Amino acid sequence: MSRKRKRALPLIREAEVVDIARGGKAIARQGEWVILVDHAVPGDVVDIQTTRKKKRYYEGRVVHFHRLSPHRTLPRCAHFDRCGGCKWQDMTYEAQLQYKEKEVRDQMIRLAGLGEEAAAIIEPILPSEAIYHYRNKLEFTFSARRWLTPEEIASEKHIEEPALGFHVAGLFDKVLDINECHLQPEPSNAIRNFIREYTLQHGYPYFHIREQRGLMRNLLIRTTTTGEVMVVLSFFEDDRQRIETLLEAVKERFPGITSLQWVINPKGNDTLEGLTVHLYHGRDHILEEMDGLRFKISAKSFFQTNTRQAARLYRTVAEFAGLKPEDHVYDLYSGTGTIGLFLARQAGKVTCIESVAEAVADARENARLNDIRNVSFLQGEVKALFGDEMFSKEGKPDVVILDPPRAGIHPDTVKMLLEVLPAKIVYVSCNPATQARDIQGLLPAYHPRRIRPVDMFPHTDHVENVVLLEKTDGNV
Numbered sequence: 034m035s036r037k038r039k040r041a042l043p044l045i046r047e048a049e050v051v052d053i054a055r056g057g058k059a060i061a062r063q064g065e066w067v068i069l070v071d072h073a074v075p076g077d078v079v080d081i082q083t084t085r086k087k088k089r090y091y092e093g094r095v096v097h098f099h100r101l102s103p104h105r106t107l108p109r110c111a112h113f114d115r116c117g118g119c120k121w122q123d124m125t126y127e128a129q130l131q132y133k134e135k136e137v138r139d140q141m142i143r144l145a146g147l148g149e150e151a152a153a154i155i156e157p158i159l160p161s162e163a164i165y166h167y168r169n170k171l172e173f174t175f176s177a178r179r180w181l182t183p184e185e186i187a188s189e190k191h192i193e194e195p196a197l198g199f200h201v202a203g204l205f206d207k208v209l210d211i212n213e214c215h216l217q218p219e220p221s222n223a224i225r226n227f228i229r230e231y232t233l234q235h236g237y238p239y240f241h242i243r244e245q246r247g248l249m250r251n252l253l254i255r256t257t258t259t260g261e262v263m264v265v266l267s268f269f270e271d272d273r274q275r276i277e278t279l280l281e282a283v284k285e286r287f288p289g290i291t292s293l294q295w296v297i298n299p300k301g302n303d304t305l306e307g308l309t310v311h312l313y314h315g316r317d318h319i320l321e322e323m324d325g326l327r328f329k330i331s332a333k334s335f336f337q338t339n340t341r342q343a344a345r346l347y348r349t350v351a352e353f354a355g356l357k358p359e360d361h362v363y364d365l366y367s368g369t370g371t372i373g374l375f376l377a378r379q380a381g382k383v384t385c386i387e388s389v390a391e392a393v394a395d396a397r398e399n400a401r402l403n404d405i406r407n408v409s410f411l412q413g414e415v416k417a418l419f420g421d422e423m424f425s426k427e428g429k430p431d432v433v434i435l436d437p438p439r440a441g442i443h444p445d446t447v448k449m450l451l452e453v454l455p456a457k458i459v460y461v462s463c464n465p466a467t468q469a470r471d472i473q474g475l476l477p478a479y480h481p482r483r484i485r486p487v488d489m490f491p492h493t494d495h496v497e498n499v500v501l502l503e504k505t506d507g508n509v
Contacts, residue, residue, distance in 0.1 A: 042083040042091070047099055050077040053132045055466070057120050057494030061093075068093045072114065074124045075132075076102025104128035109165065110215050115180075117202035119216070119492035126164050130488060133496040134158045137465050137486045141500075144469035147481060156485040159345055164491035166218040167339045169256050169321070173197055173225055174303065175232075175249035176208035177241040195239040197229040197252065206242045220287060221254050224264060227286055228252060231279065240269050248272055251303050255330060258340050261319040263292040265310065265332045271297050280313045291319050294332055305333050324348070326374055326403050334395050335368050339489045346461070346487045346497060347375045353459045353483055353501040354432050356380045363430040363455070365415045365446070366437045370396030372461075373408050376434070383408040384427050386415050416443040430455040441467030447474045454478065458502040463489075465498045472500060480505050 048063035050073045059073035061081060067090040068081050078100040083093040108114075108122035121129050134157070141151040161167060179196035198211030213222050232239075232249055240247035251267035264283065268276055276295060284293055293314040296305060310317075310332045321328045321336065323344045330336050337343035350372055356362065356379040364373040367385035369392050377383045377400075385408060387393050393412040400408050409427070411418060415437075433455045435442060441464065450458065458479060462468035465486075472481065479502040487497040 042086065042093075044096070045081045045083060045091075045093070047078055048081050050075050050079065050102065053135075053494070055136065055494075066091065070095055071120065072123060074102040074105045074128070076100075076104050111213065112209060112211060115201070115209055116199060116211070118199055121492045121494065126160070126491060129491065130158050130160055133488060133494070134486055136494075136496055137484070137498050140465040140469040141472075141481075141484060144466060145472040145481075146476065147472075151481070151484065154481060154484050156483065158486040158488055158496070159342075159349065161339065161342045161488045161491050162345075163341065165215045167342065167491065168216045169258075169336070169340050170338050171214065171217045171221060171254050172303070173211070173252040173254075174200055174208050175239040175247070175251065176206075177239045177247055178208075179210045180207040195233065197225060197239075197249075217254065218256055220262065220289075221256065224254060224262075224283070224287060224290075225252060228266075228279070228283065231282055235278075237275060237279065245269075248275060250298055253305075253332065255319060257319055257321040257330070259320065259322055261291040261321075262287075262289065263294070263319045263330070263332065264290055265294045265296065265305075267296050267298045267303070267305075269298060277313075284314050290315060292316050292332075296332075323371075324375065326399075328369070328371065328399050329395060329402055331391075331395065333391050335389075335392055337371070337489070342487065342489050343371070346489065346499070347372055349485055349487060349499050350434065350459055350461060351376055351379065353485075353499060354379075354434070354457060356432060360431040361428050362432045362434060363419070364434045364436075365419060365442075366435065367396065367410070368392050368436070370399055370408065370410060372434055372436060373410075374399060374403060374405055377405045377408045380432075381407065382428070384423075384430075385410045386418050387412060388414050416445040419446060419449055424453065429453055432457045432459065434459050434461070435471075436461040437467075439464040439467065441471050444474070447471060450475060451478050454504055456504050460500045460502065462498050462500075463495065465496065468498060468500065472502065475502060477505060479503065 045063050045066050048061040050059045050061045052060040054060050058069040061068045069092050079095045080097040081093040082096045083091040085092040104125050106125045113122050141147050176196045179194050180201050196208045196210035198209045201207040201209050238247040240250045248270050250269045253265040255263040294310050294312050296308050296310045318329045318331045359381045362380045362383045364385040367373050367387045373383045373385040393410050396410045482503050483501040485499050489497045
């Protein structure tokens with residue numbers, strides 16, 4: 034029986050790149066064709082080899098440029114075309130901001146149902162002061178087999194070798210070897226490259242994710258604006274002699290490291306959750322400073338990864354909240370308490386709710402560190418704690434701060450907000466789509482007064498957004 038031949042996907046010539054889709058891919062059009070592609074900038078005219086057919090569009094890759102966009106720029110990173118972490122490095126920063134602002138505007142108008150009135154209250158996006166070396170945390174993965182490019186595979190001259198770098202987008206078992214990353218300031222690159230050189234020279238086996246074997250698993254590097262550095266090495270096996278020999282070599286090569294720690298991770302994932310982190314040298318934490326406040330950051334702490342821009346984000350939240358000295362603020366999904374502690378200096382009382390026990394412990398320590406006494410930190414799910422029983426003990430809120438995960442807030446929390454009706458809600462979100470959905474659920478009891486996007490992650494499609502909602506006159 035003869036096999037039915039698969040129809041070849043078309044090559045689309047001279048398509049114009051016209052926009053950016055959610056998720057960061059470029060949208061190209063040619064007649065009735067709509068194609069999503071990577072590494073294209075609005076204004077480019079390109080030939081595209083389609084690779085997948087969807088119901089309403091194609092996916093493809095650019096095979097030839099006929100005309101380059103005026104918004105195109107040369108990427109700084111040598112790994113740009115393969116890494117995928119900074120997918121917009123070939124687009125000018127001004128254009129990046131334009132498309133992030135457009136994303137927020139579209140979500141507020143369409144999903145939140147605010148109509149064109151939203152356009153009048155959306156303020157210009159707050160750009161990041163630094164567009165390179167802005168991250169304070171990076172996580173790298175060791176792999177027994179370096180990811181090979183299609184060109185290397187086709188050459189048949191490639192050699193399988195280990196890698197220390199980032200996972201290739203969409204491939205859990207493929208790691209791209211990284212020589213220089215422009216996301217985190219030094220000594221990040223120097224530390225990573227030294228550890229790679231030392232472990233390969235001394236025969237340390239790298240982790241093989243499919244076969245679940247090998248010693249070297251992950252490397253976490255944290256830095257602060259004050260110059261402190263944390264290094265955490267994760268090992269799959271407890272080979273104590275090799276572990277301590279490597280840690281001593283790192284300590285000797287980088288004596289300025291503030292915190293050098295290690296962990297054994299035999300789990301099926303790379304997270305530190307549920308694992309014991311051991312201190313080898315220095316402190317078990319590093320200290321960051323932000324607008325006169327100090328924050329203790331441990332190996333497992335959540336902390337905004339763009340420190341300087343986080344300070345500007347929190348100033349925006351404080352400005353939108355417009356607190357009075359007698360106001361009682363509820364900070365929901367409070368994490369390590371950064372926003373709550375920022376606002377405590379202006380409010381009468383702040384009540385923070387967070388589900389992660391380690392984050393609550395960090396928040397309490399940060400309050401102690403800054404001698405802030407008008408903040409309480411409660412551990413539990415927001416949907417369970419935020420209600421009448423809590424209000425009877427803590428008091429009702431005048432202002433509520435929402436900073437939930439990407440999934441947004443639970444419908445029960447929306448319902449409770451509509452019952453307790455605080456005068457103001459300031460909603461901070463890393464996902465304007467779920468934020469828009471939640472805002473729609475709060476209408477018409479609340480009316481949006483101010484909206485401001487904030488760029489926390491240059492060269493990516495991610496955008497933070499802050500919305501001020503005020504109680505409407507009929508609900509006073």
